[in-house]
Amino acid sequence: MIDEGYTKYRVTWTDRRPLAHPAIAELERWRRPLFDAGLIGHYSDLDIGYGNISTKVEDCGLFIISGTQTGHLARTGCQHYALVTGVSIAENAVTCRGAVQASSETLTHAAVYELNSSIQAVVHVHNAVLWERLKDALPTTDASVAYGTPEMAMEFKRLYADTALVDVGVAVMAGHESGLLSIGGDIEEAATRLLSLNARYTEPFRETTR
Numbered sequence: 001m002i003d004e005g006y007t008k009y010r011v012t013w014t015d016r017r018p019l020a021h022p023a024i025a026e027l028e029r030w031r032r033p034l035f036d037a038g039l040i041g042h043y044s045d046l047d048i049g050y051g052n053i054s055t056k057v058e059d060c061g062l063f064i065i066s067g068t069q070t071g072h073l074a075r076t077g078c079q080h081y082a083l084v085t086g087v088s089i090a091e092n093a094v095t096c097r098g099a100v101q102a103s104s105e106t107l108t109h110a111a112v113y114e115l116n117s118s119i120q121a122v123v124h125v126h127n128a129v130l131w132e133r134l135k136d137a138l139p140t141t142d143a144s145v146a147y148g149t150p151e152m153a154m155e156f157k158r159l160y161a162d163t164a165l166v167d168v169g170v171a172v173m174a175g176h177e178s179g180l181l182s183i184g185g186d187i188e189e190a191a192t193r194l195l196s197l198n199a200r201y202t203e204p205f206r207e208t209t210r
Contacts, residue, residue: 007103008148009104010091010092012096014095016098017099018077018079018099019097019098019099021078023055023064027054028077030123030188031191033195034123035074037202038127040052040125041071049068050125052070053123053191054109054121055122056113061085062113063122064084066081066082066103067081084102084110087107089111092107094110106148107148107149109124111154112181114157115156115157115160116166119183120184120187121183121187122190123181123187123190123191128178131179134170139165139168140159140172141176142175143174152175152176166183169183169184169189170182170193
């Protein structure tokens with residue numbers, strides 16, 4: 001069952017004007033191929049979006065992340081991103097500003113950034129083929145842990161300590177159907193990791209099923 005698109009954290013939304021930050025252009029540059037590959041998108045039958053993308057911006061806050069329910073958009077701009085200025089995983093709370101509320105996966109992104117200062121970007125996507133093929137082959141979260149929760153945030157701390165997540169750079173979210181997450185030293189590295197896996201596993205599968 002797809003469980004996606006709904007924020008489970010408590011939010012303090014301080015300023016609803018569109019953001020103006022140069023990092024947004026780079027986020028959009030790499031979001032485009034992810035959207036075009038179907039890794040970010042929209043479930044039309046459920047009318048909910050999926051996938052999110054973020055990058056650290058220490059000059060003005062913690063990180064900039066795509067807004068909740070923006071997965072259906074082929075192209076995004078300043079009005080579709082939120083600046084996360086505070087996170088408490090223990091209290092399940094997020095403080096953000098921007099014209100849209102921060103993604104439902106904000107707690108997970110925040111936890112991943114806390115793992116290592118070298119992690120500067122996080123990408124979360126959906127792909128059923130990759131999810132099925134890479135579960136337990138790559139670092140994989142506990143199947144009982146749901147998306148967007150403090151428990152999922154803690155799961156990534158476990159993966160960082162107990163698996164090769166820092167070297168592989170991609171994890172499968174077993175309790176979040178079709179969900180995968182990548183990390184990188186910048187948004188290009190994080191996005192390219194998933195695009196490369198998609199090209200390796202998903203594209204050949206599509207060719208054989210045509």
